[in-house]
Amino acid sequence: MKKWMIFSLLTLFLFTLSGCYERETTVYTLEDVQSQITEIYDQVAPMTVAVVSYDEADYAIKVGHGSGLIYDRTEAAGVYTYYVITNYHVVESQAYLRIYNGINYYNATPYAVHEPEDLALVTFSTPDDLPYYGVDQFSGNKVVEPVVGSFVIAIGTPLDLDFFNTATIGIVGRTRNTRIVQHDAAINPGNSGGPLFDLAGNLLGFNTWKRTTTVTSDGEIAVDGIGFAISMTVAKSVITSLRVTQTSVFESAKIGITVMNISDAITEKFEGVRPVFIEETQEAGVYVDSIVPLRPAVGKLFVHDIITHVNGEELVNLESLSLLLSGMKFGDTLNLTVRRYVNNQFITVSVSITV
Secondary structure: OHHHHHHHHOEEEEEEEOOOOOOEEEEEEHHHHHHHHHHHHHHHHHHEEEEEEEOOOOOOOEEEEEEEEEEEEEEEOOEEEEEEEEOHHHHOOOOEEEEEOOOOEEEEEEEEEEOOOOEEEEEEEEOOOOOOOOOHHHOOOOOOOOOOOOEEEEEEOOOOHHHOOEEEEEEEEEOOOOOEEEEOOOOOOOOOOOEEEEOOOOEEEEEEEEOOEEEEOOEEEEOOOOEEEEEHHHHHHHHHHHHHHOOOEOOOOOOOEEEEEHHHHHHHHOOOOOOOOOOOOOOOOEEEEEEOOOOOOEOOEOOOOEEEEEOOEEOOOHHHHHHHHOOOOOOOEEEEEEEEEEOOEEEEEEEEEEO
């Protein structure tokens, strides 16, 4: 009993805020901390969502997901357009997305992305009046900066949708690099893009990855408690730029398609039955499985196209395509020859794409 009384009387140094607030030190009892965690979760969980990707336009088969935060919206004629912040790697190469808020799914589209900083904006529209975080922390010249030892709450959907909006708590472990927040709140696959808050409800950043192993003289060993979030120092300016300009920033030159060998497409996608849009005589080339939003192939190539040549070189399969594109740089123009099924007949189309 004596130990419990002493424990219950312990107070915890919680956090020091700097930036848009005056510097202050706040002391909480354990009961205060528990109450604050619950209060903050209740406030921000309704605007934290899962960003779900699918392999087809019918949204029948889920292939992955990340997390995100609804941070802004616009309204026109009774329809709201919502803006969701997530990681670039959550939406990379994904043509079919939905936002899940624990109740409904909403068809979504990438709005703009910033590959170098691993951030993305995704939009969806609905007449539903949904909660959103607001843009206050994305305006002005200052941000709330975490300090070592301050408590943080990570919210997201780890592993699968059964764990939608799981909350975990930890502390800030290091702040030397102002571009990231190192913390030990548990994050796992699926948490990517989910928000990280302090106990005042301030947005500190967006979870992006965790360190799981390291190599020592004894070999590779497991690592615990080292997670990273993209800090608001970075996210504030990047998200504002994406929102205002709708201009994406990429660090890798890509056409913006997902492709398969023709034989694999017939076997895996169409259960061994050659579909009408793949010619009986077509063996060489690659099958276009999806078009990635925001990349240069949009509006020039289409699902079911067969790419047969690149810059006059015949394609045999995926390996030959990879070899032909291996030296591709931004600004390069690719001249593609495509077989396309249109109005019940096959035509040959020449397509030029500048990456």
